[in-house]
Amino acid sequence: MSLPRPKAHNPGGVGGGKGGMELARLKPGRVVQLLNSSPLGTVLTPQAFARRRLEAGMRIAAAGDPDRVNLLAYVAWRFDRRHDDPSGHAVAGEQNQADLSGLSAWDAHRERARLRSAQLSRLGRDIGPIPQVADPARRAAARRDFRVFCESYLPSVFARAWSVDHLRAIAKIERAVLEGGLFALAMPR
Incomplete structure (x- = not known):
């Protein structure tokens, strides 16, 4: 027997409306809308969120309704994935150090891709010392x-x-x- 999951604390609801929305039981489209409504602009496409939902499986599903998403569980899952993958963390750390504030969205994307490619190239060059000639x-x-x-x-x-x-x-x-x-x-x- 499993214990019931507590509802997400959401006083006044997201946006301050009466009744609000329950962050532990959101439709996938609503999750994408919420995440993209930040000052950062579009941070997640519906296709990318669908891929991540498949990857996360039932870990981010709402209690009793696998068609809905627990936003807090999703955020926790993404946090764990980001910090458990040392190779992705190293590349992301270098990207965070770069100043992308003055660039357009496309130019910032290209710069992040360039940094990621440069990091992978440096990792691939480390093949070790050349051995001595046998004969x-x-x-x-x-x-x-x-x-x-x-x-x-x-x-x-x-x-x-x-x-x-x-x-x-x-x-x-x-x-x-x-x-x-x-x-x-x-x-x-």
Whole structure:
């Protein structure tokens, strides 16, 4: 047996009207209207709210009515999601530091996307130190000889014998790479 949920404290209702509205039992469209009526303007689209409702499941549903939303539970769920995800928190922290006040909505969106992309790019560059060369003699031999490179570094791929056509193609490739230039070559597989 579950305990009944307390009603949200809403003296005088949102907007001060008689009876007010019960924040624990709002229709989804009304939640979007309330959130978008702040001085920030549009902060949530109906489509984004529908995705978040699906993600949150019954955690934000009104007691006894899964078609309605408990606004306070939704806000608490969003708060928990924001602070439980360290990767999203780091990107958001950098975005909050940027001064977006003088930008239009579209330019602010583009700037936030740029900051997010830059943060992800920095995270992707951290691949660690380059390891030492395992066999310096093999590396030196393969440095200017493509055939030696293929046979020593990729022996399972280049296990078959080389044909005359292969050797001719390798010579043209080496000449173009080492001395510069272009070439065109057609040959059967």
